[in-house]
Amino acid sequence: MKFLKETKDGTLLFVYVQPKAKKNEIEGIDEWRGRLKVRVKAPPVGGKANKELVKFLSKLLGAEVELVRGETSREKDLLVRLSAEEVRRKLNL
Template sequence: MWYEEAETFVDLHVNARPASGRNEIVGIFDDTLKIKVKAPAVEGAANKELVKFLSKTLKIPKSEILFVSGETSKRKRIRLPKNEKVMRLIGEMEA
């Protein structure tokens, strides 16, 4: 499963693809949410871009987006507060 839902938060299993042409959520592949980010994987730039993109897309403060694991890997587990936008994203990806 590409996400884990708790009472107050959701953990997303993300496959981040740095150095892409643009920031975008691609879809579900191999039980992960594939997200492309423009920034290269150098000195944390891709992670910063990923947090910025998720913050803007899901209307979540950057300070509330946490890396649970995989901060230096392409496969990451990211914790987000459970809100309407996050649940809508999950619903859209499941459809």
């Protein structure tokens, strides 16, 4: 899957974020961008959407999640401390 890449530290998860949504949810795979589309309730002000995204995915995956790229962009790269197979299974994809 294009939006996952296994590394020695865990799995890179490539995400496209839509802030100011009605609820936190995974919308699906954005084939055009090759990223997982995630909606978060928080606005993109003062890093609130980033914090909400990390918190949401950490809880959903039951693992440590860290933002590694894309702090001011909608396209973000996150490091998840799980194998790619575990991430895929927990996301039901």
